[in-house]
Amino acid sequence: MNFTLHIWRQECAHAKGHFETYQIDNISPDCSFLEMLDILNDQLITRSTLNSQLSTTLNSQLSTLNSPITHPVCFDNDCREGICGMCGLYINGRPHGNDDGITTCQLHMRKFHDGDDIWIEPWRAKPFPVIRDLVVDRSALDKIIQAGGYISTTTGGVPDANTIPIPKQDADMAMDAASCIGCGACVAACKNASAMLFVGAKVSHLALLPQGKVEAAERAKKMVCKMDELGFGSCTNTYACEAECPKLIKRQNISRLNRQWIEALFGRDGK
């Protein structure tokens, strides 16, 4: 399969970015999206090496000054099996590309048509500044967790299973919420760059279980305040986050967060 790639290139956080176009041919339909970018990077490295050898030979270093960025395309990735939340590209208008419930590393080239133009952009949000090319700084999500996304009480050693009875439904909902990998696709998809699904999931997976329930409202309050402080937008119930979440986390978690916010304002934790 052959593709025309339009990739956002940006030297550093403060540089002005732009799209560069690359033609890439003979890609297997079974190739993953990140493998396709690896192949592109191999080609860029080879081309860059040849160019520099040629430039040295001809002693015309000046000619390279106006040429496009020659370093390989920088993009985040780690496990490449959809569990670490490291990869994240905005592909043809959708975070993680044209499929549901997957991360970018799980996207395969068979999901595209031969000859397609593919536009690849970094996550766009004020709290996610671009570091280089397609790599963004998502530490804002860590800061939200640091603000209160934990249980502060000392709960002692790990209790035996079933010592504390937990309804199956609650355990399932907590598990579903806990599957959030913090990739930031919800922020990237939201027209307001809101992190409500992320915060909702992080609040829910603790609030649904006995150990986390005690501080639930206070936790919601701290995390939402941090989210606002970091410059994330607010939720307007568009649910693009739910549609694009690679872990299929539901909007009900946002609803639970809202409920706990109200509790924090008017309830016992609002003191």
Added chain:
Amino acid sequence: MNLPKIHSISKKILVGALGAFLSFFLLFHASANLLILRPDGGEWYNAFCHFMGTYVIVKILEIGLFGALLLHAVLAIWLAITNKMARPKGYHKPQRSKTHAGSKLQVWTGILIFVCLIMHFTDFYFVKIGWVKGKYMVQTEELMKVKATQPEAVSYAEQKGELSAKGTWLANFDKEDKVALEAAGLEVEPDFYHQAREKFKILHIVISYLVFFVVVWFHLRHGFAAIFQTFGLYNYKYGKAIEVLGQIYTWVVCLMFTAVVLLVYFGL
């Protein structure tokens, strides 16, 4: 002096609460409009309008309604501006996520509703406060009171006006008639029954109102379920039911409004 900081969720809760109040008012308004379809010469509908225009509590609620409408719009625009700031640089490719158009365009449908409301107020509400001319009516009871002192005015009114089914109202007066009747010391009220029936006979006004109702449908379609979501009531158990209820509510309200306009236009 620093203004108190309102957190994003608190702003949403305020917008939602005001939206809930406005949504409820829409159902009330649409239900009342059905009285226009009664072939009673405006007997019931004008009695209802008379009650709405004279009862003190309703007048206070009217101020509350306008306040809610304004605050709902101001808060929503404030949210939209802060949300825009959360993504200073947008995407090159437009978003293709699977979301309902109503939710993506909520701010725009809200602005369109405001524009349509100006048209609606020009047709009806501004007549009530005397900014534009329309149709007027007098209570026959009022007329009888001045019959002895103003026989000419009464006979003029009886000649020009249309009597409602039970004879409570003498209606369908124009601006000139209103001036003459007021000069005779009669209390003249807007006649929204004949006003509506006259307006909804004009094609371009009918089309404008149909567009208005489509915009309201989009706004309400998203807004209804969003209110429950904002108040944390949208859960796994009742989520689907809320969606269905929202659809029913939206369709019922919009169809009630549409039915009145179309049925009057087709002379039914």
